[in-house]
Amino acid sequence: xxxxxxxxxxxxxxxxxxxxxxxxxxxxxxxxxxxxxxxxxxxxxxxxxxxxxxxxxxxxxxxxxxxxxxxxxxxxxxxxxxxxxxxxxxxxxxxxxxxxxxxxxxxxxxxxxx
Amino acid sequence: xxxxxxxxxxxxxxxxxxxxxxxxxxxxxxxxxxxxxxxxxxxxxxxxxxxxxxxxxxxxxxxxxxxxxxxxxxxxxxxxxxxxxxxxxxxxxxxxxxxxxxxxxxxxxxxx
Numbered sequence: 001x002x003x004x005x006x007x008x009x010x011x012x013x014x015x016x017x018x019x020x021x022x023x024x025x026x027x028x029x030x031x032x033x034x035x036x037x038x039x040x041x042x043x044x045x046x047x048x049x050x051x052x053x054x055x056x057x058x059x060x061x062x063x064x065x066x067x068x069x070x071x072x073x074x075x076x077x078x079x080x081x082x083x084x085x086x087x088x089x090x091x092x093x094x095x096x097x098x099x100x101x102x103x104x105x106x107x108x109x110x111x112x113x114x
Numbered sequence: 115x116x117x118x119x120x121x122x123x124x125x126x127x128x129x130x131x132x133x134x135x136x137x138x139x140x141x142x143x144x145x146x147x148x149x150x151x152x153x154x155x156x157x158x159x160x161x162x163x164x165x166x167x168x169x170x171x172x173x174x175x176x177x178x179x180x181x182x183x184x185x186x187x188x189x190x191x192x193x194x195x196x197x198x199x200x201x202x203x204x205x206x207x208x209x210x211x212x213x214x215x216x217x218x219x220x221x222x223x224x225x226x
Binding site for chain 2: 004009034036041043044045046049090092100101103104105
């Protein structure tokens, strides 16, 4: 069985400040890991994903995440937050053994303060 | 390339009524997923199709929920009868068989 824990259901940062959203996963097999962003009344948009290879993954709009197997983590970062990036951020895990079905965390609501 | 289409976008019904949601995946995507996202939670998989066959429906409440993908393209999810706890956003996603799922805008269901 797989699971995802997102620490902090709400995170607030000032515009221009570092964004750090935490994600820890549990998986008995090599995981594939994803970050999605969800704006109000919209579907999920893929930010970035880790499958194999380089553990530092770069995504859209300057977001990055690093897969750390020893810590079972896949935290999302961005050096400088923009007001437009206030949204819900969802971390998800899947694997070949789970037929690629995504298991999501409960999400982190990012607020960007002026 | 057109994305995943869903309709309606919003639906309000009373408990014990029935409701149906429609999803048209990205052209050529063989795998289709339905998720339920309750307010404040992450999406939870309800059912996964591969072409017109069901891969996994273990989390679908089959006493009231049903889904079909008869021609292996678009899909319908039905709830009959609806309960208050079914209030949620219903998300459809599709994939080409790779690891990336593409999501539609969702249908927000309110059961009164």
